[in-house]
Amino acid sequence: MSKTYLPVDVYTAARQRMERVFDDFPSVYLSFSAGKDSGVMLNLALEVAREKDCLPLNVLILDLEAQYQHTADYIQRVADNPDVNLHWVCLPLHLRNAVSQIQPHWMCWDPDAKDLWVRDLPDHPKVISDENYFPFFKRGMEFEEFVPAFGEWFSEQHGGERTACMVGIRSDESLNRFRTIVNERKTRWEDFGWTTLVTPNVYNAYPIYDWKTDDVWTANGKFGWDYNKVYDLMHLAGLSLHDMRLCQPFGDDQRQGLWLFKILEPDVWAKLVNRVAGANFGQRHVQEMGNVMGNIRIQLPEGYTWKRYAKFLLATMPPYLAEHYRKKIAKFLKVWRKDIRSGKYPVDRIYDFADPKMEAARKVPSWRRVCKVILKNDYWCKGLSFSQTTREMDRQLALITKYMDL
Template structure:
């Protein structure tokens, strides 16, 4: 879709959008991560709150295994705006993805009973009481918590959650903004999140350069971790701040020992596979450090795939087997009723135009847990257990219980 100019710069546009929301929404909060985009978002929203003599809530979900510089920055922002914000610093046991191990595909931040291996201790001001929120469930997922928090905070009022995402940042974020969703009064930079809650993205059309221009021009504080990333050789478009063990985030896991050597051993000790994940993901982003894969002598890609499945822990094996069964069934209904080929043209495989067992092998070797290489997206967590039970029955019907 072509971009259309609005006759103003992105800062003016963002300020107008924020003012529009303040005029119409009773409850307002900012989803804050400590990264460059959410920091810019917080600065802009608090500017509007100051003009109106209002307070806004700020939600920061502390994922434990985070850079000390990020935590210091978050604390600095909370202190700087203490008169204008209602802080919610969350340090509760949430389930997170661990993409660096097949044996521990998830981990729980702030897990009770594992205090001795926590990367750090939560600040005294953090919410650590599991009974604080009526909706909280032990080891609920990050995304679940975010959505439930919005409904809880808003109550019966029209509620806006300001989120600092930009369309240029990634294809998934671009999709968030352009796909067919319910908008508030037709505004393309809003999405309905259920009941009376809307996400608002006033800086969706900013570039990375705009973020840093805004920070520099107005002398606003930013997370100094980005300065160290720059010194480490990362371009402004490569710099990311998030929990280190996720599917996409593991590419930056190796940076911990370079940027914060005192944090690195704690990150390694915290979850299964972190050390090897950092070693092999540094160059390619793959857990095994491979883009080109090869099969053992005497194996086809199909037999190698089944060998890999057989070597996995039962729960992980069941997860991948369900995904592969859906993949095979989908292609069986589209001209491959007698089975998919062992391999196909590499370009067609890369473009996901054709199925093959080599594509399946790549997913397994890369520990691609949500099987994005097979065109899947992440399964909604609240439906996942039901999905697993349904898939077990379907695999019996389809005849894919051989793995």
Template sequence: MSLYKIPLNQSVIDASTERVIWTLTNFERVCVSFSGGKDSTVMLHLTGQLARKLNKKFSVLFIDWEAQFSSTIEHCENMRLEYADVIDTFYWVALPLTTPNALTQFSPEWQCWEPGVPWVRQPPEHAITDPAFFPFYQTGISFEQFVREFAEWFSQKRPAAVTIGIRADESYTRFLAIASQRKLRFADDKPWTSIAPGGHAWYIYPIYDWKTADIWTWFSRSDLPYNPLYNLMYQAGVPLRYMRICEPFGPEQRQGLWLYHVLEPDRWAAMCERVSGVHSGGVYAGHDNQFYGHRKLEKPEGHSWKTYALFLLETMPPPTAEHYRNKIAVYLHWYQKQGMEDIPDTQTGDTGSKDIPSWRRICKVLLNNDYWCRMLSFSPTKSQHYKRYSQHMAKKRQEWGILCKSK
């Protein structure tokens, strides 16, 4: 089935206003997922202003990543105070969460607010720092698992809404999150909704059809505050499409690491001491070079993409290599079951956002330090299941005869 966009006979602001009003009116419990970035700031402004008119209240979820710009923390504090009259609970989460570290293969994950280490900065007094606050919290829980579990916990086993500021034009993956015909929607005429894992909460995407120009036009016309970090990014010459405010060490986010060095040298020094690979990431991640397989991708002379992928696996730290072998083996076995003896060495469009199988795509995953192999359509394995998963996959690889461990 082909997916395509159908224009609406109204502006994006009018459509989003209707969606937020519908959400506040039809759900007793509503939570805005807030990052401090431009998209979630628009969403929080819209929700806060409409909640005042409707005499409604809502909650806010903010994940504090420890290593964040001072401007972002100040902006989040200001937004918390600005809408305090209509915010029921502001969940400022400063708990240890595990997320990918795409800067090095020696420590492919890092944990914010990790116990027993010097932090980049201290959390605010009102932040949630007690692991017992959330009954579902587990040591080492991943960010993805935390937000899934939070949605179900927040619902209290009754219909609830969690609004998320993703926009379909940002990536093919985000477009599919909205357009997919496989997801369960609240109603057929509400493609901007989907059921959350657990079955009680609904994800709502009020600004899914906005473009970057719409975001900045709205701020210009409304004259409402946004994160001043964007002004600094603009002055530093960062293109609009690369202005991102979220966890700092992921495959996409690492491109902005150099800004810490320029804007907050003291915090940059603390980050270099705190997280492995930060310095090299600051030097190379923002450049259009091949250090992380970014944009341009080339293989050494005399190698096919398959032999290059196998070479990269052999040169990695053993635990990291075994992790990738497990993921890649599942990927290859799936295509074998579809009747494909081996995936092509290369295909047109195989390094883009759409998962087109090839060994060149696998090379990009490895060079990009895409630890959870999202480019191969994987999602993170739950931390409490990972050891058992690894042992199971080692046996399966032997059974399939795919990427068996080198002797």
């Protein structure tokens, strides 16, 4: 799908979108991560909200505990802004940990690990740390579960009115984000491509979807807007504007930036290593090729087939994790055997290994693909064409609970 350029600059276009959001939706809030994109969106939304007499601006942030200190400082400044009604959520959420096979998930603000917390709970009246504050909350919820549930709760707090959540994603950031914008199957508000229905009462709006990275920093400089100062440290560390990322540091993709955490804020890094299993191992090896983290080329141990190696790897795992992977692998094999019988693909069996390019394109089943998923700590088995769903998250928590009770 080709891009169609508008006859206005991105700043003007974003303002026009925000004006339409405030005009069309009785209830509006902004999803904030303290990163560069949500930061510039926040500053722009405050401009429009002042003109529309829609202050204070409701803002949601999920504080995931393992943050840069500069990020915590930036959130504090936003919380202190009288024009912002910040929902500063510091609750025990279940988060992905892709640098450890022993602890593939961890829980931020876990009350049972208080002595290991990276930071003390922020001392601010806008902090929400009471697990009973939200009627929908349960300890160990996934981030992806909490966000839509909050949207529905927020709508209910405003009489069940139609609600808009402004989200600072840009289509240039990734192919998935571009697809979020151009997906023609989604339900939109008034046919605006930069909106999508996420729950019965809540639409997401992406007012800066067409901004480039340069636009973000041009706006900050031109208008003197506040931003997360950790980006200044990233610049001094030699990162380009396009390589600067701010996110939960232990995710499947995010773990690539762990080395930077150690350099930018060593004091915080020391606490992170003590807090999350595999953090130091991950920052040392995550960019290496080979079997340690399953990157690029993996090697078969002498005397093994890939099928036998996969079974060996499963046997070395904690019980609940091995069961999780076995169920995924069984489903992967079942689907492929069905497709082979139907002649859907030009393959005649589950191979031990196949053409690496075909494997990478997920066009052929092989036990080497299975091994790579295990070595990469690919918990959701994306390398086997699975994805993370709410149903999968429920199954995951049930498995963990089952083995904790043994």
